[in-house]
Amino acid sequence: MADSVRGLAGEFKRFLAAQEEDEFLTTVAPLRAAVSAPTKVTSSSIISSAGTLPPMASNSTLDVTFVHQNNTTPTPEAPTMNKADKVRALEELSEAIKSCTRCPLGATRLNAVPGEGNVNADVMFVGEGPGFDEDRQGRPFVGRAGQLLDKMILAMGLTREKVFIANIAKCHPMTDPLHPEKHGNDRAPNAQEIACCRKYIEQQIAIVCPKYVVALGGVAAKALISDANSLGALRGKFHTLHLDSVELPKPVQIIATFHPAALLRNPNWKKDAWVDLQMVMDKLGLKGARK
Ligand code: URA
Secondary structure: OHHHHHHHHHHHHHHHHOOOOOHHHHHHOOOOOOOOOOOOEEHHHOOOOOOOOOOOOOOOOOOOOOOOOOOOOOOOOOOOOOHHHHHHHHHHHHHHHHOOOOOOHHHHOOOOOOOEEOOOOOEEEEEOOOOHHHHHHOOOOOOHHHHHHHHHHHHOOOOHHHOEEEEOOOOOOEOOOOOOOOOOOEOOOOHHHHHHHHHHHHHHHHHHOOOEEEEEOHHHHHHHOOOOOOHHHHOOOOEEOOOOOEEOOOOOEEEEEOOHHHHHHOHHHHHHHHHHHHHHHHHHOOOOOOO
16 A cells, blocks of 8 residues: 555656656656537538539638637537548648638748548647648648647557647748748737638538547637637636537537647646546547556
8 A cells, every 4th residue: 555655656756757748658648647537511511522622701802700609509410421531521621721822821831731630530639820840841740849749649549640630720820921941930820810721620620520629729729619718718628619610410529738839838737738638538438558
């Protein structure tokens, strides 16, 4: 008994000492504490018989309403798409995103970053927008924050291949678009950019139709859950996801947690992020990574 208490105390001390990002998996994960834890298209019409996506609402003048209203009513369950249709729909969406010029970011990006992953994923991670590395590679979360996200995913007992990863904004929001080569030239997407991109992430969520969406950081949490609340107010509980433009074929739960970049800046928040991730793990019966 005394040994096991000493063991737990030792583990807890090591946990508190785990301030480096590369310890998320090796140190934090094994310490798994019990946590109790407007007109819409239907998902089946996301791909028409001609294989094309429904038209996006015209807002080329960017004269759009930026307020996201969570006022949609839950819809009864409809059959989800089969794998081949999901792949085709996501590919079409990616092509549309790659040629998108709906907002000014389309003119300065090096590569659009549509998102990637398992079309039948149970969990979908949504960040705010591509950074320097993602802009160069056209893939989400491939820089330092992405390396930490990979560790968080592994700690949950998942792999990148098993989940879907995307962003609210699909193009790199830069502080200084005249100098895209500058490092540290990142900023959060603004309301106009989020409004222009909203239908892309909504369609991706409706196509994949995961059981759980993990909103990484305040931008994603506010965009997808409620822009009236802070990340602090949205964290720590599941919310039923409501989309503005697409009917979900079945209910999807969303939980908000810290953005990996925020965890790099404030490693003390890792334990809270881990509590959030464990809530998803508990729902899915995931045991997490074991050393
Ligand atoms: N930050 C994000 O929000 N998304 C990425 O893809 C990379 C960094």
